[in-house]
Amino acid sequence: MFPGTAAPVAGSPALMPDAARVCQCNNVTKGQIRACWEAGARDVAAVATATRATTGCGTCRDTVEGIVGLLREELGNGAVPGQAQPYGEWSQRSA
Numbered sequence: 437m438f439p440g441t442a443a444p445v446a447g448s449p450a451l452m453p454d455a456a457r458v459c460q461c462n463n464v465t466k467g468q469i470r471a472c473w474e475a476g477a478r479d480v481a482a483v484a485t486a487t488r489a490t491t492g493c494g495t496c497r498d499t500v501e502g503i504v505g506l507l508r509e510e511l512g513n514g515a516v517p518g519q520a521q522p523y524g525e526w527s528q529r530s531a
């Protein structure tokens with residue numbers, strides 16, 4: 437931990453404020469991950485590409501996965517009928 441930096445975030449992703457820094461290596465907050473989700477990133481790899489979270493030491497990966505899972509539960513997959521979807525999620529849904 438560096439002086440003057442925020443403490444690592446512990447606990448459930450649901451309890452984290454958007455300002456909570458999730459990735460210490462790349463200074464990525466929960467709010468940035470949420471913004472990625474809203475912009476179309478639907479998995480950890482897409483979030484990593486957009487923010488660089490998980491691309492340093494990797495210790496934040498579980499937390500990033502938790503946030504992505506939480507957003508999926510809260511907001512659904514954001515899929516739009518007729519548009520290509522990551523991971524074939526539409527094909528896994530019942531009509």
Ligand code: FES
Pocket residue numbers: 458459460461462489490491492493494495496497
């Ligand atoms: S804390 Fe995220 S890569 Fe190190």
